[in-house]
Amino acid sequence: MKRPQGFDRSEAPAAAAAPPSAPAPPSATTGTPGAGAARAAGPRSAEEHGRGVQTVTEPIPVQRPGQATSAPPVRDPRADEPPYSRLPTNREIDKALRAARRERKRVERGEVRRFTKRSRRRRIAWLSAAGVVVALVVAVGLVAYSPLLALRHIQVTGTSRLDAAAVEKKLSDQLGTPLPLLSSGGISSDLAAFPLIRSYTVESHPPDTIVVRVVERQPVGVIQRGNAFTLVDAAKVPISSSQQRPEGYPLITANGGAADVDADSGFAAAAGVLSALPADVLAQVDTITAKTKDDVSFTLRGRSATVVWGSAEDSDLKAADLAALLKSAPDASRYDVSSPHSVTTG
Template structure:
């Protein structure tokens, strides 16, 4: 007779209890105890299956640890995705969510915005007012007043600026007035002054004749630049020093030197001059009406030379010493070196 078969003992890992074959506990199914590192999680109910066919899954060892490691990351990701709590006004979206519309504006930004709006408003008003003034017929020129003219007549000047009548004052430019007066040779320069609502004042700087330029039978009145301001047949009527050479002399260096000297002489000396000559720009000589002459030299130190010459011409005659002949009056005044003048 065969010997009875002994029950087989299955050795498990540490932590797993041994259960003899054939024995069962009070539960409907025996489940082998596992390591503390392994968790037993039952499967969810599968639809359309009988309760008896319910299955359980035993996770692999280490699965719980992987789950523990991944869950914090999921929580962190969820924390980032969660909307931040804010007091900003929100608007409900169509799907039930919320969308942030705007954050409250800081006080300094609100003040800066208000200042910018105010400045823009003021600039717009000023632009509108200036635009209306530029084209308003209320500010149209009705009267033109001239100041400073002596040689040219009022009628000639009024005729030259006739195109400015009825033109708005803000549109009139100084360059435009100078261009209109360019046809009047006596006018050297001009400046304007607006007097609303309808008056324009033009300040005239005239050219001053400094010499008579002999040109054949005529005598031309010329200024320092050689501009011809008029003509005469009688040189005595102009009371100006005479320069010979005709119109060909205008623009030459000697002519420029002579006219520069004559333009800087005081009227007290200029009225005594008979003529002016120059062999070169550095050798200008003046002849007085009483026969005396002046060696002027070049065009340097003009004011100082004029002061020294005036003092020499107005100095009293020296008195004769007893027993000696009377001194001869000076006929030549050399002021080419004004700090060391010479008379002879």
């Protein structure tokens, strides 16, 4: 609807005559500052309202009690400079490159440590085990070769014919030597002076004692060499020698060496037969003869009887047959056990 002429003019003086109203205080219930600003701006003129013109008024900042006044932001003077107005110096470039290299090395070291974690643990375990072994070896070596394990006492056992004190005295040159450093060659050389020793063993008893266990040679008979009689064992090793024949041992008349030298010799066969005889029968043997290994015979003491033995084979069975014949036919002058399954007497 068209407004009457002069309508706007009548309102304009009234609006101009109205005193300016004080700005309304900010309300705590208003949600936006725009509403207060619109009220502060006053009513718009009818002309502006009619023409659809809107007046935009910026909000007036209101400082509340106790609120600090914010300083305006400081503008960097270099922000308006052109991008290439200031280039870095060589020193700054070097510094940046060094920092980049340090960072790269740090990252590489971290990656290397991450990928080699398992191998490093395994290496540490091996090194620890090796260190423990080396420490133990060094400790044992220091203790073993120290004077704490020096030899001070020697014990000799297993002697019957030998004098144990004489053997200990012969070994006295080993006193003062640490047990791990005892010379087996030196001990063997010392014991070689006693032909009655067939074998021996040496036992160490820390901290300062050794025990020498001796196995003596057992004589099996006597061999005559000229006017001397030599007592020998099964290996034909001389044990003792005298001008008179030792009692209780048979006289061996055979050629050749011991079994370890010549197994087919007459001496080896005679020694094998004597070793197989029971003690009561062995005590009756006076003289044993072996021309060959298959022709062994001996005479009995006090009976004037002869025993034909033959070879040394089946000596245990032949010995049992002879023991039975001596009991069943004590007055016989000849006992033939060369064939153990068919023995004869005469």
